[in-house]
Amino acid sequence: MAILKIARLGNPVLIRPADAIADPGHPEVRRLARDMVETMLDAPGVGLAAPQVHASLRLIVFHVPAPRVEAEAEPPPEGVTVLVNPTIEPLGDETVMGWEGCLSIPDLRGAVPRHRTIRYRGVDLEGQAIDRTVSGFHARVVQHEVDHLDGILYLSRMTDLSLLAFNDEWMRFMSERQP
Numbered sequence: 001m002a003i004l005k006i007a008r009l010g011n012p013v014l015i016r017p018a019d020a021i022a023d024p025g026h027p028e029v030r031r032l033a034r035d036m037v038e039t040m041l042d043a044p045g046v047g048l049a050a051p052q053v054h055a056s057l058r059l060i061v062f063h064v065p066a067p068r069v070e071a072e073a074e075p076p077p078e079g080v081t082v083l084v085n086p087t088i089e090p091l092g093d094e095t096v097m098g099w100e101g102c103l104s105i106p107d108l109r110g111a112v113p114r115h116r117t118i119r120y121r122g123v124d125l126e127g128q129a130i131d132r133t134v135s136g137f138h139a140r141v142v143q144h145e146v147d148h149l150d151g152i153l154y155l156s157r158m159t160d161l162s163l164l165a166f167n168d169e170w171m172r173f174m175s176e177r178q179p
Contacts, residue, residue: 004039004053009105009153011054018049018056018149024084024127029059033082033125036061040080045103047141049148052104058085060145064138076138083130086122088146090115091133098140100154101167109170111163112154114143 007013021029032055040048040061047062060083064076094116101109117135120142124130134142144154158164165173 001038002035003042004035006039006043006103007052007054011104013051013054013056014104014148014153015151016056017151018051018058020058021084024123024125029057029084030125032057033059033061037080037082040103043103047145048103049145051148051151058149059083060086060142060149062141062145064141076134081130082125083120083122084124086120086142086146086149088143089119089121091117091119098137099170100140100144102144102154105153105155107167109165109167110154110158111160112157113159114140114157118143120146
């Protein structure tokens with residue numbers, strides 16, 4: 001396994017749509033997924049999309065840390081989820097603002113509107129279907145990572161740039177501010 005280099009804002013791989021994966025179980029896809037998990041955990045992050053590690057493929061990895069699970073939300077799966085060729089279906093029109101950071105945009109975070117509840121689908125590395133309805137932080141993470149597969153960075157989703165901050169300033173002044 002290896003720690004992969006993370007593409008940063010300005011790299012063209014981050015703004016183009018990623019290619020579908022024909023064979024989720026292919027050894028190269030499995031290797032990439034393992035390396036992405038190791039990279040995400042080392043960074044540390046809660047999600048990572050293949051374009052962020054210079055691979056323009058529709059593959060994401062993520063986990064929802066226990067402290068981020070909301071009381072009303074369904075418990076997320078244990079450990080890290082590897083999702084190949086994911087799709088998202090918003091359930092309802094309700095959106096919520098929330099603070100997001102990104103491993104490809106280091107040292108910054110911003111308030112981003114996201115759908116409160118979504119249904120996501122895809123397959124795992126064995127080709128087994130994954131079909132989940134989620135809300136809260138879980139939904140936010142999946143939407144953020146799938147955006148990467150479509151060449152969209154969270155900055156493009158922001159509706160108020162006054163809610164963009166360096167992490168250290170956010171910790172000092174904005175973490176208590178509701179977006």
